[in-house]
Amino acid sequence: MPSYVRAGSLPHKRHIQFRRPDGGLYAEELFSTKGFESVYSLLYHLRPPTATLDVREWNRPPVQLIANEPLRNRHFKTAQIETSGDAIESRRPVLGNSDLLISIANADRPMEYWYRNTGGDELLFIHHGAGVIETNFGELAYRANDYIIIPTGTTYRLIPSAPTRMLVHESTGMVKIPRKYRNEYGQLEEHAPYYERDFRVPVLKSPVDAPGEYEVRVSNAGRYATYIVQNHPCDVVGWDGYCYPYAFNLEEFAPITGKLHQPPPAHATFEAPGAAFCAFVPRLFDYHPLAIPVPYNHSSVDCDEVLYYVSGNFMSRRGVEEGSITLHSAGAPHGPQPGAVEASLGKTSTDEIAVMVDTFAPLQLAQAALAVEDAQYYRSWIEQQPSYSP
Ligand SMILES: [Fe+2]
Numbered sequence: 001m002p003s004y005v006r007a008g009s010l011p012h013k014r015h016i017q018f019r020r021p022d023g024g025l026y027a028e029e030l031f032s033t034k035g036f037e038s039v040y041s042l043l044y045h046l047r048p049p050t051a052t053l054d055v056r057e058w059n060r061p062p063v064q065l066i067a068n069e070p071l072r073n074r075h076f077k078t079a080q081i082e083t084s085g086d087a088i089e090s091r092r093p094v095l096g097n098s099d100l101l102i103s104i105a106n107a108d109r110p111m112e113y114w115y116r117n118t119g120g121d122e123l124l125f126i127h128h129g130a131g132v133i134e135t136n137f138g139e140l141a142y143r144a145n146d147y148i149i150i151p152t153g154t155t156y157r158l159i160p161s162a163p164t165r166m167l168v169h170e171s172t173g174m175v176k177i178p179r180k181y182r183n184e185y186g187q188l189e190e191h192a193p194y195y196e197r198d199f200r201v202p203v204l205k206s207p208v209d210a211p212g213e214y215e216v217r218v219s220n221a222g223r224y225a226t227y228i229v230q231n232h233p234c235d236v237v238g239w240d241g242y243c244y245p246y247a248f249n250l251e252e253f254a255p256i257t258g259k260l261h262q263p264p265p266a267h268a269t270f271e272a273p274g275a276a277f278c279a280f281v282p283r284l285f286d287y288h289p290l291a292i293p294v295p296y297n298h299s300s301v302d303c304d305e306v307l308y309y310v311s312g313n314f315m316s317r318r319g320v321e322e323g324s325i326t327l328h329s330a331g332a333p334h335g336p337q338p339g340a341v342e343a344s345l346g347k348t349s350t351d352e353i354a355v356m357v358d359t360f361a362p363l364q365l366a367q368a369a370l371a372v373e374d375a376q377y378y379r380s381w382i383e384q385q386p387s388y389s390p
Pocket residue numbers: 298300305328334
């Protein structure tokens with residue numbers, strides 16, 4: 001919800017009569033969050049969005065997670081997770097906790113139904129691919145390196161024009177722009193690494209006037225259902241407000257760099273309950289003459305760190321590849337592998353792209369991740385000791 005947006009035809013005031021050309025009333029829908037007390041939008045449908053013909057079961061496989069025990073740093077080569085199907089059915093959970101579920105998906109065909117997650121916002125990161133997400137707010141074209149924020153309750157379907165590999169974050173709350181980037185009125189401040197103009201919002205198309213039978217699969221905190229509704233989800237003639245899907249491409253991210261190493265919060269993109277998101281994009285390194293470009297060793301004692309490697313040369317990590325996920329577990333020291341510090345000295349820039357999420361509740365592991373684990377990763381910081389002859 002970067003700022004107020006309006007699209008299409010709207011009556012001059014909310015909650016008043018607004019008539020179709022045939023004399024009937026458009027159906028106003030309040031799309032609100034946190035009851036009536038946070039951001040919201042008003043949508044105007046050709047016909048009521050409430051017309052439900054049937055409710056059926058959606059037998060979605062349950063998400064099964066196991067504890068990260070013994071607790072240690074881990075590396076999952078998720079490019080090896082073979083999955084296909086549409087954007088929902090191809091999701092393979094890899095990590096999760098009570099705040100967030102992280103999945104890999106590989107959409108190689110369009111969704112033939114609509115989907116609505118009413119259990120929290122979704123944050124999609126597009127690794128490869130392109131296409132369009134059709135929503136009740138309009139169409140959002142996407143491409144590689146897009147972050148796409150989909151507010152809870154949005155009805156959508158993803159139509160790939162090229163096979164789409166993505167990292168999916170299902171939050172139990174709202175995905176927001178960090179407070180530190182916004183002024184008292186919500187506008188992005190000058191020091192923020194992005195600007196309102198960098199966010200893409202849906203393009204509202206002509207409303208679909210075709211009553212019939214439309215399948216909407218609904219997800220809510222582990223509860224599922226399939227709704228058959230009478231009116232097309234994209235029968236909206238206009239909407240306005242602060243709550244809508246939007247996209248942001250990492251090309252638009254203007255990274256904050258410094259004289260010395262900048263920690264991950266300098267690269268923050270979004271935040272959600274129990275989760276902080278960051279992005280590492282091509283950038284100049286630190287400019288102190290004795291600066292060390294790669295990060296220092298550290299232990300994040302109160303969070304689990306998840307780094308997803310997108311593209312480029314991952315200078316501080318040995319053995320990772322595109323699509324790798326490293327999980328640096330709470331309290332487990334990590335940092336550049338042996339030799340990485342010396343190798344980085346004198347480097348002036350990086351072409352790496354990686355996205356990160358820190359979670360503050362312990363992450364659990366899914367079988368799909370364990371099946372592609374580099375089980376020796378936790379030993380990758382061992383120095384080769386020089387041979388010693390007495
Ligand atoms: Fe770290």
